[in-house]
Amino acid sequence: MKKGISRFTLILFIIGFMLAVQYNSIQSPEERDTRDIWEIRKELTTEATYHSELLTRIREAQQLAAQYETESAERPERLVEQTIGQMREEIGLDPYTGPGVVLTVNPSAEAIAFGFTINPLSPELLVRFVNEMNRFQAKAIEIDGKRLIYSSAIRDINGRTTVNTLPIASAPFEIKIATDSLETTERMIAQIRASGLADDFYIENYELAIAEPVSELTLVGYDQPVAVTHLTEWKEGN
Template sequence: MIFTAVTTIIGFMVAIQFQTTKEPIVRDTRSVMELRQELTVEKERQQELMEQLTKNEEMLEQLQDTSNVETVIEDAIDDLKRSAGLTEASGEGILIEIVPYFDQHYQGGAIRSVPSHLVRMLINELNIYGAKDIAVGSQRIVSTTPIREVQGVTLINSRRITTFPLQVRVLADDPEQLHHYMMTSEVKEYLQYENLEFSSTPMKDLTVPAYDQSMRVRYMTPVKEDS
């Protein structure tokens, strides 16, 4: 009888322990705001995916409809080349000029180039505010463009960027807005601390050069269908 009571207690405890360790209660502690934000992010992603899907479906339709597949594929390749930055691009945009600025109290050495971290910051801000294509000096910025500092000189695409004024050409859909954004941007202030003056002018017609080096693709391989 006693054994029965004891085993009952043990069974009870084991069952409780089992339940406790099996499914720990994970409480959802997100607030309504956070949930809304997440929902918005997911919706945006859905939108993006839908857009991609439509684009690909359109291309598939074109491929199926036209007897001449080559032109469609060539168009697609040209499109890809354009978005990768391998072709010259022109259109509306803004021209940013960066020049050294010395006041009478200036102490310090000569300014040889715009510091690399500021170039990076500038490009980031341009991208945030809707730049489509960017060229710094004569160097087109592509997705793999390295911006480094070697012995006090900034290198973009492994080319020295030492000429002043440094011209940054940016293509955008709405150059006026981008211009206003850039004139109030954080990078402008930071450039001032480095004795560099920053000016931006919206332009009707602007051309950015093509990326002139060969692209090194390291982490992608072509997919071959088994047929």
């Protein structure tokens, strides 16, 4: 009898200890999430946007695969030409027309009024700007008439900031940014204004003027030879 009571008491002790540990872990978590509700909503919105973009790309790939299946036997040459055209536009070799916005880089009014020396826009600022535009879902970017592609470089050459090895003009000059929709363009403009990029331009004695979004904006195609390192041309008979 005493042995049974002892076992029962031990079981109750173990259960009580486990409940106490669980209660303590709920009341005092090791890591607390200190983000407020707006930060969490912002992160959820960003993730939802990425998810939507991924679904769009999956649908496009599925449509292309279905098109290959239905048309490859009847018109293979036309389908290949269409695919090549889409790839050239996607890479940036052909002009692109779509919703977008024009930004104008001007010397700041204060720098002109006080006679400050206006140095060329630094490549570091321009690189950061481009990275931010890509993060804001830019589909195509043109800086002073020079189209950016995957291999484009922004560097300082002999004291001048260059894009694709070509120097950008003295301010004012335009930056064109195209997106996939007018809604994305409007959201991008709001993100630019909230990001502090305009302040970074102002520090270098420049102003960033943002025009109204437009439904059709044409960007030039990349007009220089594209370096292909790991691909070779296939010749018939190889």
